[in-house]
Structure formats: structure tokens, C-alpha cells
Amino acid sequence: MQIKNLNKKYNNKIILENINFEIETGHILSIIGPNGAGKTTLLKIITGLIKKYEGEVSINDNFVYLPENKSLYENYKISKIFKILQKYDNRFDINKAKQFLNIFELNDDKIINLSNGNRSILYNIIILSTNADLYILDEPVNNIDTIKRNMIFKFFRDLTFNNKSIIYTSHILTEVEKLADKTIILNKGKIIENSSIDDLKENYVAVVSNIPKGYFYKKAGNSNVYIVKKDQLKNEEYENISFDIIFEALIRGEHNV
Numbered sequence: 100m101q102i103k104n105l106n107k108k109y110n111n112k113i114i115l116e117n118i119n120f121e122i123e124t125g126h127i128l129s130i131i132g133p134n135g136a137g138k139t140t141l142l143k144i145i146t147g148l149i150k151k152y153e154g155e156v157s158i159n160d161n162f163v164y165l166p167e168n169k170s171l172y173e174n175y176k177i178s179k180i181f182k183i184l185q186k187y188d189n190r191f192d193i194n195k196a197k198q199f200l201n202i203f204e205l206n207d208d209k210i211i212n213l214s215n216g217n218r219s220i221l222y223n224i225i226i227l228s229t230n231a232d233l234y235i236l237d238e239p240v241n242n243i244d245t246i247k248r249n250m251i252f253k254f255f256r257d258l259t260f261n262n263k264s265i266i267y268t269s270h271i272l273t274e275v276e277k278l279a280d281k282t283i284i285l286n287k288g289k290i291i292e293n294s295s296i297d298d299l300k301e302n303y304v305a306v307v308s309n310i311p312k313g314y315f316y317k318k319a320g321n322s323n324v325y326i327v328k329k330d331q332l333k334n335e336e337y338e339n340i341s342f343d344i345i346f347e348a349l350i351r352g353e354h355n356v
């Protein structure tokens with residue numbers, strides 16, 4: 100999957116600007132950014148749900164999409180939904196899905212009787228039981244408990260061992276740090292970083308300075324602490340910093356108090 104020079108406007112308002120990136124086969128790519136950054140719009144363009152945009156999107160047709168607003172027929176039992184999927188999508192493996200129900204300890208209940216977290220788990224089960232090359236997932240695990248979330252992550256990782264690729268959005272930085280091979284940071288419709296989190300942590304460091312530079316972080320005595328790129332430093336002393344501090348600095352912007 101590759102995107103070149105993508106631009107998207109709604110009513111003359113720029114929503115996505117000059118987006119360029121690709122997903123490598125067998126990789127997990129996360130897209131993070133504040134509310135309204137354009138993550139869902141980007142995924143909808145990739146899936147073809149939004150057709151009006153400028154630029155090029157190349158994608159293999161064998162993908163599955165987990166939307167942000169998840170809805171299933173409330174009065175159907177899980178088994179009925181599985182049967183419908185089996186009938187209409189020959190990539191859906193019903194036996195695998197039933198095994199996942201056991202693994203995640205779900206009974207064959209009606210959708211209406213499932214808790215929010217269990218509905219999300221069911222969605223992930225459907226996705227994980229569908230044999231695609233690319234998995235496009237909009238906040239797939241946002242209301243799932245930590246233990247089950249980690250189980251789902253293990254199954255996501257297993258997909259990549261079979262050369263499947265995943266692109267997903269999230270607001271949970273610790274989770275992204277654990278799972279993603281590469282992360283795109285999207286802010287106000289622009290990609291401000293596209294790299295592995297290890298590289299980000301290697302590249303951005305904190306320095307104390309009385310001259311403004313890079314991204315303001317906090318006050319320290321008579322000076323300030325700034326987050327800067329290591330290669331922009333000469334001989335100043337620096338400290339390594341955590342990913343959430345780097346993320347916040349990049350989103351808040353240069354010299355922004």
C-alpha cells in the first residue's frame with residue numbers, strides 16, 4: 100500500500116496535506132495524533148470509502164477494514180453473524196472464529212447482550228478470522244481490557260509472521276510503543292514524523308538552555324528544558340526522554356509554552 104501526494108479538503112478546509120508513505124509487507128504501522136488530526140479520514144481514503152481527494156493511493160484489493168464506529172445487527176446471535184460472514188466473504192474462516200470465541204471466553208450471545216469491550220473483541224475476532232493481505236483498523240482495541248488487548252496484539256503480530264500487514268490508529272502511546280514497527284504522527288492533517296519509536300527516542304533528546312530552541316518542554320531554574328533533535332546539538336549535554344514527552348512536544352509545536 101502506497102500513498103503519494105495525498106491532499107483532502109472538506110468545504111475548502113484542508114484536512115490532509117501532502118501525505119506520502121507506504122506500508123512494508125509484514126509490518127505494523129500505527130497512526131497516532133490528537134483528535135481531529137485526520138486519522139479516520141486517511142483510513143477511509145485508503146479503503147476507498149472516501150473517493151474525493153487529490154493524489155495517488157495504490158492498494159491491493161485483499162484488505163479488511165475495522166471502522167471506528169462499530170455496529171452489528173443487535174438482535175443476531177454471534178453464530179448467526181458468523182454464518183452470514185461465511186456465506187458472503189470466502190476469506191472468513193468460521194472454524195478459526197469459533198476457536199477465537201473460546202480463547203476470548205465469549206458465549207454465543209446476542210450482540211445486544213454483549214458489553215462494549217466484548218463487542219470490540221468480537222470485531223477483532225472477525226478481523227483476525229478473515230484472511231487478507233492488509234488489515235486496516237481504526238482504534239481496534241480502545242475499550243478492551245489490558246489482558247485481552249495484549250492477547251489481540253499477539254494475534255496481530257502472528258499475522259505479520261505470515262507476511263500480512265497492519266495499519267491501525269490509536270490514542271494509547273504505551274500500546275503503540277509495544278506493537279508498532281513504524282509510527283506516523285499526524286497533526287492537523289500533516290505527517291510530522293514517520294519512523295520507528297526506537298528511532299524517535301534516539302533522535303529527540305532534552306537539553307537545558309536559556310536560548311529558545313526546538314520544542315519547549317518545561318522550566319528549569321533560570322533556564323528552560325527544550326526537546327531538540329540530537330543532530331542539531333554541538334557539544335551540549337543532553338538527556339534521553341520517553342516517547343510520550345516527545346509526542347507531546349511535537350504536537351504542541353515549536354517554542355510553544
Ligand SMILES: Nc1ncnc2c1ncn2[C@@H]1O[C@H](COP(=O)(O)OP(=O)(O)OP(=O)(O)O)[C@@H](O)[C@H]1O
Pocket residue numbers: 109114132133134135136137138139140141
Ligand atoms: N464528513 C465531513 N465533513 C466535514 N468535515 C469532516 C468530515 N469528516 C471529518 N471532518 C473533519 O476532518 C477533520 C479530521 O477528522 P478525522 O475524523 O479524520 O480525525 P481523527 O484524527 O480520526 O480524530 P479522532 O481521534 O477524534 O477520531 C476534523 O476536523 C473533522 O471535523
